[in-house]
Amino acid sequence: MSTRTGRATRTGQYLALTGYLVFLAFPFLWLISTAFKPARELGSLHPTWIPDHPTLDNFRQAFDEQPLLQAAANSALAAVSAGVICVAIATPMAYVMARHRSKLSAAATGWVVISQAFPFVLLIIPLFLVLKNLQLINSLAGLIMVYVVWSLPFALWMLVGYVRAVPAELEEAASVDGAGRLRTLVSVTAPLLAPGIVATALFAFITAWNEFFFALVLLKTPEKQTLPVILTHFIGAEGAADLGPLAAAAFLATLPSLLLFAFIQRRITGGMLAGAVKS
Structure with missing residues (x-):
């Protein structure tokens, strides 16, 4: 039975x-x-x-009508930069929060949870004013800054979980064997955290690559706009969509995220297995 x-x-x-x-x-x-x-x-x-x-006429028409290559380059620059910067900031912060629990750590965790509750609409006006004062409106640098700030809380929350999953006893054993703090972090902790760091970077990349609202508001000139914003140009003033070229452009815009995830997924699994063997 x-x-x-x-x-x-x-x-x-x-x-x-x-x-x-x-x-x-x-x-x-x-x-x-x-x-x-x-x-x-x-x-x-x-x-x-x-x-x-x-x-293939839809693809030819899409490239003829809109600057897709330039928009893809802008999206790639913003997404890669946001992913790298976000991970570089979140990794040491997550390590401190996970290994040294205190009231400050609890407050930071609360900030992570609360920050995810704010909708885009409430944030765009303060962000616009801040970037205007910094003269970063209509610039990829300003957009990257926004993406880092927006992705950082969730990335920090993800990495804290990965750090806590690494047994602190491994670091203690390394220190007993004579390894210094830096050597322990580089040789013991970092390899075990590698899958989590890659997954977090992938999250930040995809978030920035697919983001539309901030890019629409902050970027004005077509040569600086990202791919999601350029896709809206295939829709006419009366809402009629140029369906064929729009589908072709959207298909090309979707491919990088899928290919990157397929490429990295094996390495994440391999890194986890390698870390398990080392531990």
């Missing part, structure tokens, strides 16, 4: 997982299908999954 129950439970879990994957994959697959459809198929009353006559 228990064996049947176990099989039924596993079957239900697999079915639920399959349904969830289909739910996640449906918009992306439809986006790919739309990106390769010619104009006459996009206006069809009976749309199909697979285009009858696949075409």
Whole structure:
């Protein structure tokens, strides 16, 4: 009876997982299908999954109509910079909070939780005024600063959990063997934290890469705008979308995040296994 129950439970879990994957994959697959459809198929009353006559015209039109390469470069610069800076700031802060618990650490944790409750709309006016006084409006430097501040609380919260998962006894054993504090951090703690640091950097990167609202408000000139903002240019003044080029551009904008996650995911798993073996 228990064996049947176990099989039924596993079957239900697999079915639920399959349904969830289909739910996640449906918009992306439809986006790919739309990106390769010619104009006459996009206006069809009976749309199909697979285009009858696949075409690259939507991609050519998208690059002809909007500066996608420049926008992608702007997004990459903002996302990579935000990820690196965010991790560089959050890692030592997380270590101190995890290893030296105090009232200040508890207050910092409370700040992390509270900061995530504020919506974008409440923050944009103070941010705009601060950046205006710093003369950073319509600059990628100002946008990067905003992304770092916005991602830092959650990144700090993530890294605190990773640091606490590293046994403090390993550091104590290293110090007993004669290793100094810096040597212990570099040789013992850092390798075990590497998967968490990579995951946090990936979170900050994807957050900045996909962010739209701050970039829309803070960047004015087209040559400085990021990819999510440029995508809105495919929608006309009356709300009519140039669907084919929009789908092609959106497909290209989605690829970097997916490829980066697929590339890093194996290294995160490998780092965890390597850390487990070393410990």
